[in-house]
Amino acid sequence: MSAVPVTVRTVTVRTGTVRTVTVWAELRRRPLGFLWSAWPLRVWVFLLTGTLQGTAVLVLFAVLLFVGVGLSVVGIGLPVLAGTAVLGVPFGALERRRLLLVEPVPLADPHGSLPGAGAAVRLRSRLRERATWRELAYLLVQAVLFTASGLGFVALFGFSLLLSAAPVFVWAVSPDTVMLIPGQPISGPLAALPGTAAGLLGLVVCAYTGALLTGAQVWTAQLLLAARDEDLSGRVTELTRSRARLVDAFEAERRRIERDLHDGAQQQLVALSMTLGLAELELRGREPAAAELVTRARGEARRALEQLRTLVRGIHPQVLTDHGLPAAVAELALRHPVPVTVDIDLPHRLPGPVETAAYFTVTEALTNAAKHSGADEVDVAARLEDGKLVLLVTDNGRGGADPAAGAGLQGLADRVAILRGRLIVTSPVGGPTRLRVEVPCSG
CATH class of the missing domain: 3.30.565.10 (Histidine kinase-like ATPase, C-terminal domain)
Structure with a gap:
């Protein structure tokens, strides 16, 4: 004998529990092979775009904060400050997408949907959610800490590229104008090969350093941007309540239909059957043919009444209530x-x-x-x-x-x-x- 449980399908959602960082795991798994994979390129793109994004966000945040504080003396700065507080929400959504460059599993959105809600309702709802403040914290960490480290990485990466291309510069321009060491011009492209070696070594350092910086940023994002159990439990509770409200509304509509049929159409059919019975008595002795037709109509009305009663019981039986x-x-x-x-x-x-x-x-x-x-x-x-x-x-x-x-x-x-x-x-x-x-x- 086998039991077949009938249950509602569930969907497993990644929560805010810190997971293994993929780039760190890949670096530990094959330290040398890491250099020849696509990971260095993905890491570099991630850090470069993060540095540009962090710089722009830092400027925008500073401007909004300055304007909000400045206008607070005239009473209109609070909406600007509230908007500044929820700046992390769109930034967090963009950052969860950008993380897909280095993380195959997307982070779950911690916010519930608000379909049809106005701007004021959305603002109040977001300000009451803990995830909004975690995203704001991540915005500040990204804009200050990771942007500063990203600028240092960009400087090292750019200098390493220039050193790697030193022979090309020496060949393309006059050797006397290219110097790896101040005051010592390079005599020719071959003399610039040590610079190329230093540049390639710098790119290797950039690959490993970039992996470490990227992993730190991913780890922080997992900690602050992913949905946590309390976020998901609140959304599940709201979904359950919404489904319960729909079921209650459906049951109320069923009862209304049952009441209308019971008190309306059913009573009319009863009255029709009684009227046909009286007509049958009046016609029985004088018009036998007409009386037979009335008798047939009365039987059809009775059958329609029985079918209607069965339908009413199927909608919602009064005896249950x-x-x-x-x-x-x-x-x-x-x-x-x-x-x-x-x-x-x-x-x-x-x-x-x-x-x-x-x-x-x-x-x-x-x-x-x-x-x-x-x-x-x-x-x-x-x-x-x-x-x-x-x-x-x-x-x-x-x-x-x-x-x-x-x-x-x-x-x-x-x-x-x-x-x-x-x-x-x-x-x-x-x-x-x-x-x-x-x-x-x-x-």
Whole structure:
């Protein structure tokens, strides 16, 4: 017998836990081969672009800070300072993209989406998030510390390139104007080869030094720019609440439709059937042909009323609202074509969402048993254990049910998952099929 759990798919997200820095790992794995790989070029591009970006951000931050402080005396500097505080948000998003030059796994965005929100709402939301202040801290570290080290690296890298190309300069211009050592002109291209050797040595130093600087910047970015558990847990909580609100709205709409049909169309059909009955009595002795037509119309109205009542019960049974889960399942069992044994013993009424989820789980299970399993007996049992509803639906059919084959059980699994419960289907070939639902009743 094999159990097939039906659960909502989950996505693994990289959080703010500091991971292994790829460039450092590559440098340790093959120190000499590192020079002949694409890593030195990637490191150099990363550091050069970071230096340019850090310089521009430092200037922009200083200007905004100066303007905000200067205008605060007239009361309009606070919005500028608030904008300066959230400057790290777009900078962090750009930096997470730039890190892909040296890190294959992208960092998760710590911010939740705010669709349709205005600028003021976005600003307030971002100022309340811890990730915003971590990104601002990274902006300052990048603009000051990494930009200063980047400028030193750029100077060393540029000087090494010039030394490596010394013979070309000597050949292209007059040898007397090119000097590796002040006051000592170079006589020819061959005499500039020591400069080339020094330049190549400088590029080797740049490769290893650049790897160390890049690794330090990546490590800092992992610490400050990646989503942390508290960021992701808040977003998961909000998503769960959003899904719960959607389910509640859907249930409210179902109940409104059920009420409108019950109090509107159903009552009109009852009145129509009574009117046709009176017309039948009036015509029976005088117009037999017309009376027969009225009788037929009355029968069709009665059948339409029965279909409407069945539809209303399928939308949301009134007995579930009035009397709870045991009475609703008992009524469902009486109308089912397959004999159903109901054993539901609950000490009190359950929360509305729990009762609704359990009822429609039983409805789906009984429908599947009647249509697909070939069962001639179904058992429904429910108990309250440690504040959790445990519902079991078992049929003696042929088994082999595949929860992934249809949307019915998957939809039930999604509904149960919103309530922090789980739905498990066990259906080996040859039967029996057993459906187990566990839902906490704690709100």
